[in-house]
Amino acid sequence: MQRVDNTERVTKACACANVALVKYWGKRDPEANLPAVGSISLTLEGLEAEATISMRPADRFTSRGKTVPGRAYDQMVSFLDWVARTYDSETPLAVNIETNFPVAAGLASSAAIYCATATAALSFLEVSASRRELSAIARRGSGSASRSVFGGLVEWHRGTDPGGDDSFADPLLPAEDWALGMVVAILDEGQKKTSSRDAMQHVAETSPLYSGWLAAQEDDLESMRHAIHARDFPTVGRITEESTLRMHAVTMAARPAVLYWQPATLHVMEAVRELRATGLDAYFTMDAGPQVKVLCQQQDMGAVAAKLESVPAVLRVLQARAGSGVRVLEGKAPWK
Amino acid sequence: MQRVDNTERVTKACACANVALVKYWGKRDPEANLPAVGSISLTLEGLEAEATISMRPADRFTSRGKTVPGRAYDQMVSFLDWVARTYDSETPLAVNIETNFPVAAGLASSAAIYCATATAALSFLEVSASRRELSAIARRGSGSASRSVFGGLVEWHRGTDPGGDDSFADPLLPAEDWALGMVVAILDEGQKKTSSRDAMQHVAETSPLYSGWLAAQEDDLESMRHAIHARDFPTVGRITEESTLRMHAVTMAARPAVLYWQPATLHVMEAVRELRATGLDAYFTMDAGPQVKVLCQQQDMGAVAAKLESVPAVLRVLQARAGSGVRVLEGKAPWK
Numbered sequence: 001m002q003r004v005d006n007t008e009r010v011t012k013a014c015a016c017a018n019v020a021l022v023k024y025w026g027k028r029d030p031e032a033n034l035p036a037v038g039s040i041s042l043t044l045e046g047l048e049a050e051a052t053i054s055m056r057p058a059d060r061f062t063s064r065g066k067t068v069p070g071r072a073y074d075q076m077v078s079f080l081d082w083v084a085r086t087y088d089s090e091t092p093l094a095v096n097i098e099t100n101f102p103v104a105a106g107l108a109s110s111a112a113i114y115c116a117t118a119t120a121a122l123s124f125l126e127v128s129a130s131r132r133e134l135s136a137i138a139r140r141g142s143g144s145a146s147r148s149v150f151g152g153l154v155e156w157h158r159g160t161d162p163g164g165d166d167s168f169a170d171p172l173l174p175a176e177d178w179a180l181g182m183v184v185a186i187l188d189e190g191q192k193k194t195s196s197r198d199a200m201q202h203v204a205e206t207s208p209l210y211s212g213w214l215a216a217q218e219d220d221l222e223s224m225r226h227a228i229h230a231r232d233f234p235t236v237g238r239i240t241e242e243s244t245l246r247m248h249a250v251t252m253a254a255r256p257a258v259l260y261w262q263p264a265t266l267h268v269m270e271a272v273r274e275l276r277a278t279g280l281d282a283y284f285t286m287d288a289g290p291q292v293k294v295l296c297q298q299q300d301m302g303a304v305a306a307k308l309e310s311v312p313a314v315l316r317v318l319q320a321r322a323g324s325g326v327r328v329l330e331g332k333a334p335w336k
Numbered sequence: 337m338q339r340v341d342n343t344e345r346v347t348k349a350c351a352c353a354n355v356a357l358v359k360y361w362g363k364r365d366p367e368a369n370l371p372a373v374g375s376i377s378l379t380l381e382g383l384e385a386e387a388t389i390s391m392r393p394a395d396r397f398t399s400r401g402k403t404v405p406g407r408a409y410d411q412m413v414s415f416l417d418w419v420a421r422t423y424d425s426e427t428p429l430a431v432n433i434e435t436n437f438p439v440a441a442g443l444a445s446s447a448a449i450y451c452a453t454a455t456a457a458l459s460f461l462e463v464s465a466s467r468r469e470l471s472a473i474a475r476r477g478s479g480s481a482s483r484s485v486f487g488g489l490v491e492w493h494r495g496t497d498p499g500g501d502d503s504f505a506d507p508l509l510p511a512e513d514w515a516l517g518m519v520v521a522i523l524d525e526g527q528k529k530t531s532s533r534d535a536m537q538h539v540a541e542t543s544p545l546y547s548g549w550l551a552a553q554e555d556d557l558e559s560m561r562h563a564i565h566a567r568d569f570p571t572v573g574r575i576t577e578e579s580t581l582r583m584h585a586v587t588m589a590a591r592p593a594v595l596y597w598q599p600a601t602l603h604v605m606e607a608v609r610e611l612r613a614t615g616l617d618a619y620f621t622m623d624a625g626p627q628v629k630v631l632c633q634q635q636d637m638g639a640v641a642a643k644l645e646s647v648p649a650v651l652r653v654l655q656a657r658a659g660s661g662v663r664v665l666e667g668k669a670p671w672k
Contacts, residue, residue, distance in 0.1 A: 208552030209545040209585055216544030245593050249545055249585035257581050263599035263606075270599075 010054045011123040011331030015115035015148045016323040017047035017108040021240040023247040037217040038158040041147045045323030049112035050098045053120040060094040079141040114141030115148035123331035135168035151175040151324035175322035179298040184318040185308045187264040187290045196288040207254040237283030244285040264313030268292040346390045347459040347667030351451035351484045352659040353383035353444040357576040359583040373553040374494040377483045381659030386434045387452035389460040396430040415477040450477030451484035459667035471504035487511045487660035511658035515634040520654040521644045523600040523626045532624040543590040573619030580621040600649030604628040
């Protein structure tokens with residue numbers, strides 16, 4: 001598949017971040033990035049990453065035109081090489097990322113970045129792949145990227161195949177079929193000290209509660225699918241809070257503990273409970289960082305944002321509606 | 337054993353609170369108050385309850401002379417009746433409690449109260465019992481009361497006997513053999529909404545992490561015994577923090593969640609980590625409430641207290657050295 005005249009060509013794709021409602025935590029295979037559990041997420045419009053693929057071997061991972069430093073660079077380059085190798089291409093791919101939200105701060109930036117990169121890379125290589133196949137490829141870069149292929153509510157299957165061919169995401173409900181959204185309370189703009197990748201490994205190896213986490217996941221997935229199917233928002237919200245608390249419980253029981261919460265995290269959780277006490281349906285969830293994301297219906301986003309802005313420790317608040325799946329902006333879409 | 341001229345007689349005992357380093361959470365038999373796990377605690381001088389036993393059937397549980405309201409009253413009366421029945425006495429016992437610290441606020445008041453009450457009651461009934469037997473009797477009133485029978489570092493055995501005869505406490509190390517103490521940061525003087533008794537039951541029934549909690553306890557007990565034996569304070573501290581985080585992890589994974597932490601709890605935990613970063617050995621632990629207790633060596637109590645007082649959300653700070661076991665102040669001690 002050696003190609004000529006590729007040096008000037010670029011392809012471009014745009015993907016949204018997503019936040020898991022039934023959380024992903026732990027890997028059954030770190031090499032192939034296979035999850036220990038399935039998960040269900042909401043794709044978020046407005047937290048977007050745009051990936052531009054080109055051939056520029058000298059500077060292979062840039063963000064807003066600047067070289068990305070450290071380990072993130074190595075991981076991306078290794079992903080790009082894996083994609084090229086998988087499709088028998090000798091083209092050394094390079095990617096530039098533009099994002100409109102903070103990266104590496106527990107806002108699922110890697111989901112948007114790797115989903116957009118995988119899509120643009122397949123487009124560049126002129127590979128034909130279904131969205132499911134694309135999802136499994138994006139997963140290699142970052143597990144949660146598998147979910148950003150689709151919009152709205154999405155399930156990423158754990159799968160059982162050792163090679164990971166059955167560990168891809170499927171859409172559960174498109175964004176336009178249920179007017180959901182998230183209001184994100186940013187509490188700390190700093191990058192986290194430990195990557196989710198390392199933290200997952202440490203927790204799986206040392207938390208005595210990890211097996212309980214694994215055992216409980218299938219029930220939550222099953223209940224969440226039913227609640228989504230029935231458009232039962234209070235149940236979706238309840239499971240969302242339970243799943244996030246269980247995930248954080250497992251991490252804080254690791255040795256040494258991994259504790260993502262800050263005092264402000266508890267302030268915001270309390271504010272969400274106060275909102276509910278007034279009859280407004282809103283539910284918190286947190287990922288591998290202190291920020292609190294609040295799931296609500298789109299009609300309530302303004303009221304939720306106003307409440308979160310009133311919490312003193314909140315730096316700023318983002319509002320995001322349920323968004324659509326990955327789009328190819330330049331080049332041919334890989335899916336059939 | 338019907339006695340005459342008892343109406344004017346009183347017996348009196350004084351017991352200290354204790355705080356578990358390897359936590360107690362969950363019951364294997366709620367009726368006999370048998371624990372699902374063993375635990376190890378530090379008895380604290382200065383957090384004391386004095387119990388005066390008399391015969392005054394009309395007003396059987398008073399605190400500082402006033403009738404104790406609600407369920408606490410019923411529990412105490414049922415305990416007093418159980419003790420009397422067990423020793424074939426028809427005497428309807430009454431108790432008055434004086435404490436020098438806040439009750440029902442997660443400060444182990446029930447441990448001190450029930451240990452003092454059990455001791456004074458046996459003295460009143462002129463029963464002869466070993467400290468181990470006394471410990472098993474106090475346990476009927478409140479599990480952690482079994483530990484306050486002894487001073488210093490104490491282990492309460494889970495036991496396997498269905499009747500509970502082997503579920504009593506034993507001393508591990510007397511207070512005078514290791515100059516340990518605790519500095520307590522009071523964050524909320526209010527009484528908790530849910531009793532530990534009810535919370536334990538709810539968590540055992542609904543937390544998917546509960547079996548992991550049970551499975552990990554023996555290792556912690558074993559490691560803690562060794563660390564105490566070796567006077568290895570950093571290891572004692574590390575296990576203390578791990579045990580408390582695991583206990584709180586299990587409760588917050590219940591459905592619905594039981595979350596004892598307040599934002600200030602995390603502030604104090606952070607202050608303790610800051611102290612350690614300066615080379616001072618201090619370790620946090622929390623029970624079924626927001627207050628943070630900080631384990632340290634007696635020589636460091638002043639410095640720890642000063643640090644905790646500097647945390648804005650801390651209402652006040654108590655300092656408590658390792659204390660001694662229960663004492664009989666009026667009447668004959670029951671132990672042989």
